[in-house]
Amino acid sequence: MTSVTGLLDLRRTVPQKYIPVMVTAGLFIAMFVAGGIRYEGFATGQIILNVFIDNAFLLVVAVGMTFVILTGGIDLSVGSVVGLSTMISASLLKDGWPAFGVMALVLVIGAVLGLGMGAIIHYFEIQPFIVTLAGMFLARGLCYTISTDSIPIENSTFTAIAQTRVDLGGDMWVSPSVLIALVVVLAAAYVLHYTRLGRNVYATGGSEQSALLMGLPVARTKIAVYTVSGFCSALGGLLFAFYSLSGYGLSAVGMELDAIAAVVIGGTLLTGGSGYLLGTVLGVLVLGLIQTIISFEGTLSSWWTKIFIGLLLFAFILLQRLITARRR
Amino acid sequence: MAAPAPILRMSGIGKQFPGVKALDGVDFRLLPGEVHALMGENGAGKSTLIKVLTGVYDIDAGEIELEGRRVAFSSPLAAQQAGISTVYQEVNLCANLSVAENIFIGREPRRLGRIQWKKMRRRAEEILSRLDLDLDVSAPLSSYSLAIQQMVAIARAVDIDAKVLILDEPTSSLDAGEVAQLFRVMRRLKEQGIAILFVSHFLDQIYEISDRMTILRNGTLVGEYLTSELSQVELVGKMIGRELADLEKLEGRPPAREAAPLVEAELLGRTGAIEPFTLTIHEGEVVGLAGLLGSGRTEIARLLFGADHAGTGALKIDGQAVSLRTPRSAVARKIAFCSENRRAEGLIPDLTVRENIILALQAARGWTRPIPRRKQDELVDKYISALNIRPANPEQLVRNLSGGNQQKVLLARWLILEPRLLILDEPTRGIDVGAKAEIQRLVAELSDGGMAVLFISAELEEVLRLSHKVGVLRDRRLVAELDNDESLTTDRLTETIASGAIS
Numbered sequence: 001m002t003s004v005t006g007l008l009d010l011r012r013t014v015p016q017k018y019i020p021v022m023v024t025a026g027l028f029i030a031m032f033v034a035g036g037i038r039y040e041g042f043a044t045g046q047i048i049l050n051v052f053i054d055n056a057f058l059l060v061v062a063v064g065m066t067f068v069i070l071t072g073g074i075d076l077s078v079g080s081v082v083g084l085s086t087m088i089s090a091s092l093l094k095d096g097w098p099a100f101g102v103m104a105l106v107l108v109i110g111a112v113l114g115l116g117m118g119a120i121i122h123y124f125e126i127q128p129f130i131v132t133l134a135g136m137f138l139a140r141g142l143c144y145t146i147s148t149d150s151i152p153i154e155n156s157t158f159t160a161i162a163q164t165r166v167d168l169g170g171d172m173w174v175s176p177s178v179l180i181a182l183v184v185v186l187a188a189a190y191v192l193h194y195t196r197l198g199r200n201v202y203a204t205g206g207s208e209q210s211a212l213l214m215g216l217p218v219a220r221t222k223i224a225v226y227t228v229s230g231f232c233s234a235l236g237g238l239l240f241a242f243y244s245l246s247g248y249g250l251s252a253v254g255m256e257l258d259a260i261a262a263v264v265i266g267g268t269l270l271t272g273g274s275g276y277l278l279g280t281v282l283g284v285l286v287l288g289l290i291q292t293i294i295s296f297e298g299t300l301s302s303w304w305t306k307i308f309i310g311l312l313l314f315a316f317i318l319l320q321r322l323i324t325a326r327r328r
Numbered sequence: 329m330a331a332p333a334p335i336l337r338m339s340g341i342g343k344q345f346p347g348v349k350a351l352d353g354v355d356f357r358l359l360p361g362e363v364h365a366l367m368g369e370n371g372a373g374k375s376t377l378i379k380v381l382t383g384v385y386d387i388d389a390g391e392i393e394l395e396g397r398r399v400a401f402s403s404p405l406a407a408q409q410a411g412i413s414t415v416y417q418e419v420n421l422c423a424n425l426s427v428a429e430n431i432f433i434g435r436e437p438r439r440l441g442r443i444q445w446k447k448m449r450r451r452a453e454e455i456l457s458r459l460d461l462d463l464d465v466s467a468p469l470s471s472y473s474l475a476i477q478q479m480v481a482i483a484r485a486v487d488i489d490a491k492v493l494i495l496d497e498p499t500s501s502l503d504a505g506e507v508a509q510l511f512r513v514m515r516r517l518k519e520q521g522i523a524i525l526f527v528s529h530f531l532d533q534i535y536e537i538s539d540r541m542t543i544l545r546n547g548t549l550v551g552e553y554l555t556s557e558l559s560q561v562e563l564v565g566k567m568i569g570r571e572l573a574d575l576e577k578l579e580g581r582p583p584a585r586e587a588a589p590l591v592e593a594e595l596l597g598r599t600g601a602i603e604p605f606t607l608t609i610h611e612g613e614v615v616g617l618a619g620l621l622g623s624g625r626t627e628i629a630r631l632l633f634g635a636d637h638a639g640t641g642a643l644k645i646d647g648q649a650v651s652l653r654t655p656r657s658a659v660a661r662k663i664a665f666c667s668e669n670r671r672a673e674g675l676i677p678d679l680t681v682r683e684n685i686i687l688a689l690q691a692a693r694g695w696t697r698p699i700p701r702r703k704q705d706e707l708v709d710k711y712i713s714a715l716n717i718r719p720a721n722p723e724q725l726v727r728n729l730s731g732g733n734q735q736k737v738l739l740a741r742w743l744i745l746e747p748r749l750l751i752l753d754e755p756t757r758g759i760d761v762g763a764k765a766e767i768q769r770l771v772a773e774l775s776d777g778g779m780a781v782l783f784i785s786a787e788l789e790e791v792l793r794l795s796h797k798v799g800v801l802r803d804r805r806l807v808a809e810l811d812n813d814e815s816l817t818t819d820r821l822t823e824t825i826a827s828g829a830i831s
Binding site for chain 2: 015017193194195196199200202203205206207209210211213214215216273274
């Protein structure tokens with residue numbers, strides 16, 4: 001009974017739009033506290049930083065996915081684009097290309113792939129699901145035309161980035177990838193909240209028809225979000241290459257689903273128009289922390305990660321349903 | 329008083345669609361600071377005139393002058409930038425964004441590309457206060473009623489320095505209080521010198537708010553009149569081009585015969601939708617339901633049709649207890665339901681008239697037993713002529729029909745099943761007087777033929793004219809059941825709705 005009235009009070013003081021994000025934040029804190037009580041050496045800052053280090057690429061990919069989902073779309077190609085990016089990087093580096101040239105090229109390829117898919121989705125009015133599914137097969141297939149084997153990366157710039165530790169004091173450190181991911185998150189949050197493009201993303205997700213009638217550039221917005229997502233996937237691919245120091249056609253298989261799960265757990269509505277980037281960050285952290293807890297548990301197989309993610313997704317979709325139902 | 333120079337003048341406007349002359353030599357003018365009603369039946373050319381004005385269509389003949397300058401708009405956006413804004417029947421805003429954003433999106437105050445939220449909120453508050461509205465501008469639009477949303481749409485429209493504001497049926501889904509609020513806003517805008525073009529099917533509203541009206545019929549101009557100099561009867565006569573005799577004929581309905589009860593609902597109810605109610609509908613009886621929007625009228629209909637599950641109570645049809653779990657079981661017991669929302673829940677716009685009409689019958693037979701084409705044509709022709717559906721072409725796509733004719737197609741679909749109880753939820757909303765009279769007459773004929781009808785309408789006169797018995801709803805409760813005899817008037821109905829008790 002008290003918990004019910006507590007929830008009611010919460011609803012009166014906090015605007016309803018923040019509730020999904022707060023639920024995710026509460027879940028994250030609860031998981032961290034529970035882990036700290038159960039396992040020795042768990043409740044340290046480095047544990048959270050490790051989650052960031054291990055999931056920096058996912059975070060960047062999920063940021064792009066957030067843009068797409070906010071417009072009410074979906075991008076299934078991101079995992080394959082991550083894989084393709086690692087392959088292109090590894091093979092070009094092996095051929096002796098300069099590191100920064102490779103990075104720029106990979107980012108451009110990702111953005112162009114996204115742009116193409118966005119244009120097809122908009123101008124031919126085809127479901128994003130189908131178009132990005134095609135993009136997914138295309139990018140994955142291209143990986144194997146490069147090589148069917150894993151290609152190690154021995155470029156000095158890449159290995160330097162991979163091995164650098166940025167000290168934060170108190171024995172805590174992060175990788176440069178984490179910093180890159182955080183910059184992406186902050187930039188994306190700024191774009192979503194403080195620029196016309198960002199607001200048009202929300203408007204398009206709220207009602208595409210109305211956005212058109214209000215004179216907003218819906219075409220440009222829709223194409224832009226897929227371009228952003230393609231760019232983020234390519235950047236995520238570079239971070240993944242730093243992380244694994246190899247390129248492999250089978251890497252990041254199914255990462256699109258992890259990214260979608262993170263976005264949904266972060267409280268963004270799949271129908272579009274509602275959600276925050278902070279939620280996506282928390283979503284990625286929750287997914288990462290589940291893995292950490294399962295590795296601390298030691299006896300559980302890693303498939304339990306999937307089971308927990310599945311259960312969480314169910315719970316969060318139901319929560320969204322309840323909130324939208326009440327709003328009506 | 330010398331009339332000021334018109335801000336907008338359209339002369340000799342002609343517009344041709346394949347096979348139809350939608351507008352032919354129409355003149356129209358709009359003075360600053362007036363509310364000008366555009367009147368006419370569905371298909372008279374009102375929407376076409378508005379679309380021509382706002383740049384949705386090109387004109388084939390004639391010219392448009394805005395403030396003395398000749399203009400031709402290539403798109404609604406261009407018209408908007410020239411000072412002609414339109415607010416449509418459906419609110420075309422994004423309910424997920426805040427009130428302030430909905431007013432400003434697309435032209436937010438910015439500095440170095442950064443949106444200045446504080447300034448935006450402050451200016452939104454200013455604009456709304458000019459319209460006598462005090463809202464929390466950072467709250468999402470979805471937290472406000474449809475009426476408020478409509479007014480936010482108007483605020484957005486007038487902020488673009490509007491000289492002409494077009495309101496296309498803004499009141500069709502508002503209740504009386506909300507309409508009053510909208511009219512206050514309109515008067516306020518009028519004082520500011522904005523010319524308002526107002527389209528509505530509610531004659532009372534036209535007479536309450538408009539100063540002047542232009543009447544169209546079949547794409548031609550009938551004339552321009554001062555509202556104060558034209559009586560309602562004359563107006564309707566000019567709109568439909570014939571006298572109101574058709575409407576009058578319905579007066580003095582024969583009392584319902586003593587017939588066997590067809591549907592008996594006993595303490596039927598559903599938590600959160602409608603309090604338990606008891607209602608008996610006899611064969612050949614028209615039962616009207618009156619009440620405000622959201623008072624539970626539609627909920628009763630949905631329970632009787634099995635679209636929602638009843639939480640409590642019992643339902644008897646022909647004296648036998650039944651439980652309607654799905655609309656399918658209701659259809660099997662010869663109950664038909666014409667929903668309020670004909671676009672979303674009833675008709676399929678991309679199918680032809682014939683396909684739409686035949687749909688329910690085909691569904692009842694099951695897909696494995698298709699109705700022979702010859703039988704289909706026969707049935708469809710019969711109902712097209714019985715209901716006077718225009719154009720009388722069974723292969724026309726339903727999306728190309730006017731609202732009144734769409735409603736008739738929906739009716740035909742259910743009538744083909746020969747239901748014993750026909751539930752009509754707002755069958756005459758948003759359709760013109762002529763079609764309205766036809767539908768009303770049809771209801772009367774059907775009930776004379778022994779069909780029971782549950783008739784839901786926001787227009788009390790209509791309910792009163794047709795019903796043998798009126799159920800009054802208030803706050804999701806059936807508060808009274810009144811026999812429609814001499815003593816029952818719209819005033820008494822209004823009082824009952826307002827007070828929640830039999831007066």
